[in-house]
Amino acid sequence: MPFVTPADAIRVMTWNIHGAVGHNPRFDLARVVALIDRWDPQVVALQEVDSRRRTRDGANPFEVLQRELGAHGIGAKSITTADGDYGQMLISRWPLRAVEIRDISFPEREPRRAVEAVVEAPAGPLRVVATHLGLSLHERRGQARQLLALAGDDETTTVIMGDFNDWLWPGSVTRALGAALPGRTRFRTFPSRCPLLRLDRIFCRPAGALAASFVDRAARDISDHLPVIADIRPTRVAPA
Secondary structure, eight states: SSSOOTOOEEEEEEEEEEBBOOOOOOBBHHHHHHHHHHHHHSSSEEEEEETOOOOOOOOOOHHHHHHOSSEEEEEEEEEEEEEEEEEEEEEEOOOOEEEEEOOOOOOTTTTEEEEEEEEETEEEEEEEEEEOOSSSSSHHHHHHHHHHHHSSSSOOOOOEEEOOOOOSSSSSHHHHTTTTTTEEOOOOBTTTTTTOOOOOOEEEESSSGEEEHHHHHHHHHHHHHSEEEEEOOOOOOOOO
């Protein structure tokens, strides 16, 4: 697994952090930050960020992760209560433009969001969609179609990543996205102690943009999911 990102690539990571609660079970946000820092990703998608649990000094995990991991980011809070918020984050070292939080919820199911943005990276622009899909097959089918629409059809290098909860084979998400985003990871990520299911993925277009990918099994004590890391080589698009 490459510790250093190639100069012409962007390192991206997706990880369901399980509210920063490991197998102890113990809330420990510092372990989450340390593992992410180890791989030095420039763009990070995090699921199950939960501010209903706080650090010892009472800090909000959404704010801590933003401060520690990147200069630019957005939190998509799908559940808001008096005790705090629950949702996902997209964090980037570089500026984000065309940022949108899309509601992809299914009636009478847990609220779901997709975060869409274009990363203005030195290696070239990268369209990113980060998400956490639902638990039912019918729900995921509809959400996968919405993700496909967000992928666009231009020449911009595009990544869709997150926890897709897609454990059936061939899964509805892979069927929906596979043709349009042919580059994809295939790692078993859940449960982290003995991974059996490919819930967490990175899809990209074009296929050749996926330069390298891997998981970090050291995360098995930090979350119930393993993180997926990939180096993406953007295709520079000539101005119109």
